[in-house]
Amino acid sequence: MLKGQVAIITGASRGIGKAIAHKLAEKGAKLALVGSSEEIHKTGEELKKQGFVDVETFQVDVANEEQMNRMVSETIQKFGRIDLLVNNAGIGFFKPVEETTIDEWKRVFEVNVQGVFIGTKAVLPHMKKQKSGTIITISSDVGRYTIPNGAAYTATKYAVQGFSGSLAQEVREYGIRVGTINPGMVDTYFANSVQGAPEKQDWLKAEDIADAVVYMASAPKHMLIDEIVLHPLIQKYPIA
Template identity: 40%
Template sequence: MSQKPPVAIITGASKGIGKALALLLAEHNFQLSLIARSKGELKDLSEAIAEIGHRPLYFVGDVADESFVNYAVEKTAHTFQGIDFLINNAGSGVFGPTESYTVENWDQIYNTNVKGTFLFSKAVLATMKTAKKGHIISIASDVAKRVFDGGSLYCSSKYAQHAFTEALRKEVRKDGIKVSTVYSGLVDTMFHPEPQGDSSHHAWLTCENMADSIYFIMNQPPHVVIDELMVHPLSQEY
């Protein structure tokens, strides 16, 4: 009897690290549930993954919308008969002097970076606890552990995401659920003022580098959990 393919939910899946990870997991026979705001990009990614061999689910919506999150998780668990991995990858950033931020900026960043991580993690716990296994991985940033001028809003949101994930790890270890946090340095994504692939990013991490690092965490034996992984390009001081 063939083994059931592992099931992973990836938020922020339409571009960057999330897209690279989705393609990598598809190559390794994962059943995927893809979450993002962009319908066109998600549809294109879904078609590319279907060509690899599995037809993924995809859901277009806001990770801070509890009803949307619960629907996506319930549909995934029902369709694929379980959830093995949740990758909290969706992220957003606004930078500049603190007095330049609006309340709308604050809500947007915290909704995506913190509330989204909370809602998806909360939503998968019942399924994972029933199975007595599962793995929640949050993609944070090295600024969850340091700060920089112009980053008071973004850094504070990543500190909050880090603290939530750290506490969750302690809470669910007894249930057989792994929780990991990945802290990345500079990655060549569309998150920066320059476009992805810009020559100024040539020595940075690629999205594929990050996907490989996340897959390494996912691919550990059942008794091994990598609590934290810090990843930097050699060119970046930390």
């Protein structure tokens, strides 16, 4: 189902984004990988060494419209089309509101919300022309309920949910599908934590989220999966 499709993945240097890149490559997709550091090129080289040759890498700030537009244009020049956008890039910090600086507030919105908007806006003309495409945003379970000391991060995820829901209604007439994947606790480097730490052994793995992306993107063309919510069995959470 995904063989030969062209996918853009943001935040693909490590963690969930890197797992998504590997999973989509295994399914035969051609990849444009986006990351904010030079580490993104290492991900690309790793995939090529494994025999996945249709991989391009871009060191890009997802909150920078000019850089993102250039990346999309170069992807079109290289592969001729865009079938899938995975908005995965995200940052987070967790502290009380009164300790949150305006710069921290602005940056988390720039990456988590503005980045989703810019990337989505950039691919839409191409998907509309094709009359097909899938846009998946990796959000969070805190886009469905709230937590203390996470006001900025939680607010971005509520914003992403609203954006995706509205967008889905706008673009369905063009055959474009829009959905979100909302994980609970995932064992990654998120918020400067250590991946593989002993206390995370029963958390979701990055590969679990990658499997959800494949499931959503592989759905029959007549089917729209609005959202997927997944948690580790050990996680306790409010019922939304």
